Amino acid sequence: MIGRYTLALVLGVIAVLMVSPLVLTLFTSLKPTTELVNPAWYPPADLTFEHYARVWSDGGFSRYFFNTVVISLVDAVAMVLIASMAAYALVFVDFRGKMVVKFLLLLGLMIPVTAIILPLYSIVRSVGLLNTHLGVIFSDLALAVSIFVFMFTSYFVGIPRALHEAARIDGATEFQTYRRVVMPIATPAIVTTALLEFLFSWNDLLLRLLLLPRDEMRTLSVGLLNFQGVMTRDVTGLSAGTVIMAVPVVLLFLLFQRQFVRGMTQGAVK
Amino acid sequence: MFLDPESRLYKQLTPVLFLLPAMAIYLVFALYPTFSVIEYSFTDWDGISPERDYIGLANYERLFSDRIFWEAFRNTFVWSGVIIAINVGLGLVLAAMLARVWKGRLVIQTAIVLPVVISPIAVATIWRWMYQPTGVINQVLELVGLGGLATPWLGNPDVVLYALAIAHAWSTLGLGVIIFLAGLQAVDEDLYEAARIDGATALQSFRHVTLPALRPVTAVVFILTLTQSFKVFDIVWATTQGGPIRFSEILSTYMYKRGALENEYGYGAAIGVSLLVIVSLATLVYMQIEGREER
Numbered sequence: 397m398i399g400r401y402t403l404a405l406v407l408g409v410i411a412v413l414m415v416s417p418l419v420l421t422l423f424t425s426l427k428p429t430t431e432l433v434n435p436a437w438y439p440p441a442d443l444t445f446e447h448y449a450r451v452w453s454d455g456g457f458s459r460y461f462f463n464t465v466v467i468s469l470v471d472a473v474a475m476v477l478i479a480s481m482a483a484y485a486l487v488f489v490d491f492r493g494k495m496v497v498k499f500l501l502l503l504g505l506m507i508p509v510t511a512i513i514l515p516l517y518s519i520v521r522s523v524g525l526l527n528t529h530l531g532v533i534f535s536d537l538a539l540a541v542s543i544f545v546f547m548f549t550s551y552f553v554g555i556p557r558a559l560h561e562a563a564r565i566d567g568a569t570e571f572q573t574y575r576r577v578v579m580p581i582a583t584p585a586i587v588t589t590a591l592l593e594f595l596f597s598w599n600d601l602l603l604r605l606l607l608l609p610r611d612e613m614r615t616l617s618v619g620l621l622n623f624q625g626v627m628t629r630d631v632t633g634l635s636a637g638t639v640i641m642a643v644p645v646v647l648l649f650l651l652f653q654r655q656f657v658r659g660m661t662q663g664a665v666k
Numbered sequence: 667m668f669l670d671p672e673s674r675l676y677k678q679l680t681p682v683l684f685l686l687p688a689m690a691i692y693l694v695f696a697l698y699p700t701f702s703v704i705e706y707s708f709t710d711w712d713g714i715s716p717e718r719d720y721i722g723l724a725n726y727e728r729l730f731s732d733r734i735f736w737e738a739f740r741n742t743f744v745w746s747g748v749i750i751a752i753n754v755g756l757g758l759v760l761a762a763m764l765a766r767v768w769k770g771r772l773v774i775q776t777a778i779v780l781p782v783v784i785s786p787i788a789v790a791t792i793w794r795w796m797y798q799p800t801g802v803i804n805q806v807l808e809l810v811g812l813g814g815l816a817t818p819w820l821g822n823p824d825v826v827l828y829a830l831a832i833a834h835a836w837s838t839l840g841l842g843v844i845i846f847l848a849g850l851q852a853v854d855e856d857l858y859e860a861a862r863i864d865g866a867t868a869l870q871s872f873r874h875v876t877l878p879a880l881r882p883v884t885a886v887v888f889i890l891t892l893t894q895s896f897k898v899f900d901i902v903w904a905t906t907q908g909g910p911i912r913f914s915e916i917l918s919t920y921m922y923k924r925g926a927l928e929n930e931y932g933y934g935a936a937i938g939v940s941l942l943v944i945v946s947l948a949t950l951v952y953m954q955i956e957g958r959e960e961r
Contacts, residue, residue: 399868400766400767403763403766403767404767404769404770406763407760407763407764407774408770408774410760410774410778411773411774411777411778412777414777414778414780414836414839414840415777415780415781417781417792417793417836418780418781418784418792420796420802421792421795435802435805435809436796436801436802436805437802477687478687478688478691479688481684481685481687481688482684482685482687482688482689484684485680485681485684485685486685489680489681489684491678491680491681497685497689500689500692500693500697501692502953503697503700504692504696504697505949505953506945506946506949506950507696507700507942507945507946508893508896508897508941508942508945509897510896510897510899510918510921510938510941511700511921511938511939511941511942511945512699512700512938512942513922513926513938514703514706514713514921514925514926514931514934514935514938515698515699515700515702515703515935516695516699517926518699518702518713519694519695519698519699519702520695523694534691534694534695535695537688537691537692537695538691538692538694538695538696539695541688541691541692542692545688570680571680571683574684595783598785599783599784599785599786599787600785601785601786601787601900601903601904602899602900606926616785617785617900620787620788620791620904621787621903621904624794624904631795634791634795635795637791638788638791638792641785641787641788642784642785642788645783645784645785646780646783646784648783649779649780649783650776653776653779656783657779657844660782660841660844661844661845
């Protein structure tokens with residue numbers, strides 16, 4: 397067919413344009429300061445890692461990195477647990493008030509975090525969780541749990557009810573059925589949830605800016621924002637900080653692209 | 667378990683225990699603040715002092731006559747317009763092109779979707795650097811002989827809003843592309859076959875087969891992009907904080923300034939409610955379309 401090569405060429409150019417901001421940032425982060433006079437698209441002639449070393453230790457990024465990893469991991473694991481349990485009850489257990497629970501969760505899909513940050517701050521402060529990672533984790537979980545409950549629900553609905561019935565007839569409790577029968581075959585939903593929640597958590601700025609005023613509690617997002625405010629002209633340091641923040645999620649994305657794409661098309665509301 | 671699994675109490679307790687962790691966290695940290703933002707919007711609270719008075723609709727009346735609010739409102743819609751045009755328009759075209767390429771498709775798709783996982787604060791840092799007066803955008807313009815177009819992108823009142831919206835579009839385009847691609851895979855191959863037998867060109871089959879089939883998906887991307895633009899905060903806050911003057915002020919930054927920085931908590935809450943209403947309505951429409959598609 398005519399144009400197949402033209403098509404590939406046009407797409408190739410667009411692909412290069414799309415990744416170029418990332419590549420240029422990587423270049424800058426690896427350049428000695430003397431090479432900054434060159435155009436940005438010149439690859440570094442002499443590789444240097446001094447900017448990384450600088451922001452990592454002096455810029456405090458090592459602590460920010462550690463904080464971010466902790467919060468994101470806890471978020472991901474906790475989200476898988478609470479969302480899958482709630483979805484299990486909604487799909488496999490009969491109880492009164494199921495419609496009410498579903499309706500309340502549905503509201504959660506419509507709440508933009510931005511709109512409610514002011515009272516959220518007040519609540520986190522009044523329960524004594526301001527400046528704690530737990531306060532951020534609870535807020536993260538609360539604001540995204542609806543999406544993941546519905547993600548698990550739609551996965552569980554596809555599991556034959558007979559499987560659940562059989563386990564119950566064999567004398568397994570609901571909790572044993574959840575743990576030994578349903579969860580082991582829910583791997584796709586588990587992986588998607590863990591990956592997406594990790595990503596949301598890793599990338600968020602607003603909640604962390606508000607709920608973690610103390611420097612030693614801060615995450616990469618707030619660290620990068622502050623670094624930008626203080627070291628406006630430190631282009632290489634900023635690039636290195638950006639790369640430090642981007643590399644883990646880029647790697648995760650490259651490793652689990654299929655799961656990410658499926659999750660992002662499903663959980664697109666956030 | 668110490669309770670008899672067949673007892674009534676156990677049966678009643680089970681769903682409660684399964685739902686408790688999720689619902690407790692959700693009620694306290696999501697639903698409650700949502701209702702209190704509505705409540706606070708009827709008060710004159712400053713966010714600190716112990717007393718607050720209910721002042722009825724005064725905050726909302728003030729919104730209507732607040733010129734800056736309307737500027738932020740307008741800017742937010744302009745922002746939506748830019749990213750909808752790019753995500754829906756370019757997103758659809760790119761997806762349709764990608765669907766016709768086999769070799770190297772995954773590589774190209776990866777490159778287009780990759781920016782989606784980059785944190786908004788990193789996006790802001792990268793683009794602020796590229797938009798500098800001596801930055802790479804102006805360098806490229808000089809190189810291709812368009813040096814006359816070079817400008818301090820984030821300092822120029824006429825372009826700052828569009829420049830930031832384009833940065834946002836860069837980081838969300840991939841989402842539109844993969845949703846369109848998923849939609850394209852659901853289009854019946856026979857329709858293309860029939861169009862080809864009837865002698866339709868690629869462009870004609872795009873117009874008469876692809877576009878009509880993708881109408882619901884297009885609506886999804888449209889509304890999704892719309893809600894995304896109303897939730898933006900990081901990209902603006904980390905670059906211009908709404909400046910120069912108010913030229914890139916959007917609803918979220920204005921709310922943050924009033925509510926969190928200037929201690930006009932009640933008024934900030936009213937701005938928050940306006941965001942809540944717009945996003946909720948858009949999401950309702952989105953769920954309607956999604957629900958219809960699933961059936």
